[in-house]
Amino acid sequence: MPKLDERHPLFLLAMDQRSSLLEHTYDESGGEPADEAESARVRAGKQLVYRGVLTALAAGASRERTGVLVDELYGADVARLVKEAGLQLAMPIERSGREWFELEYGDDWMAHVDSFDPDWVKVLVRDNPAYDAEPRAQQASDLAEVATALRDAGRPFLVELLVPGTDEQKASVEDYDLDLRPDLVVQVLEYLQDHGVEADVWKLEGLDRSEDAERVVATARRDGRDSVQCIVLGRDAPEEQLDHWLRTAAPVDGFVGFAIGRSNWEEPLEDVVHEGLDTEAAEGLIAANYRHFVDTWLEARGDVEDGVDAGGI
Secondary structure (H helix, E strand, O other), rough: OOOOEOOOOOOEEOOOOOHHHHHHOOEEEEEOOHHHHHHHHHHHHHHHHHHHHHHHHOOOOOOEEEEEEHHHHHHHHHHHHHHHHEEEEEEEOOOOOOOOOOOOOHHHHHHHHHHOOOOEEEEEEEOOOOOOOOHHHHHHHHHHHHHHHHHOOOOOOEEEOHHHHHHOHHOOOOOOOHHHHHHHHHHHHHHHHHOOOOEEEEEOOOOOOOOHHHHHHHHHHHOOOOOOOEEEEOOOOHHHHHHHHHHHHHHOOEEEEEEEEEEHHHHHHHHHHHHOHHHHHHHHHHHHHHHHHHHHHHHHHOOOOOOOOOOOO
């Protein structure tokens, strides 16, 4: 596993969106490309986003701490370029747009992992203690099988956990994210761990209070899981909200970076697709957004070293 701790963080630019990307950026309501030409446009968009990463590197970003989370479906070329560039590569194995976890390539999923050799194998899971017990248990069992296979193969496992509130839960509190979600995240982590889902890194929605971040880390590391780490996901939040989540998490031991996607690239990419924005200008905006979030983390943490430029990121 790549070296990863509080003083050697990982800043992932996430672009593994698939069905949601088709719906929101390319106006395909079903989340699938209309034809091969549409698929090519999506692939080209991911390449544009990656050039934004290269622009950030050219401006001083630490190569060792920079990573890219990208899918095989539309981002295979980007994944290969990331490896060639010596950046950290994370790749998803879940099928996009499903309510419950499902493997993208079925029983052949490990062969796809082996062909790209990512530093991190990622799954997205949605869970909530209020969900129906039977599909929850089946999902946990499926994830545990993946966790075991990856551990046996010596491949680090990154689990992106979303805990969407039910209508009843949201109605029961003034602010779901602040008042209820932290408790639910703790419960879901314990549930998944108890069902055999062992992650090396948990990619989690931002938390508003440091005490909640500390409690989540303590849960992720309970019962001897001392090496488990956490990173913050972006959830397409506005910059001000994301900055707050990053500043909350960065000083907490156990949080070691972030994986932010659409907040970096969604608006510039949409302006290219729909408004004819110059691609070089879009790449510059993506790089600036990424640098902003890295700077926010570094300023909040204060003790990062190992390849991060003192005058930038």
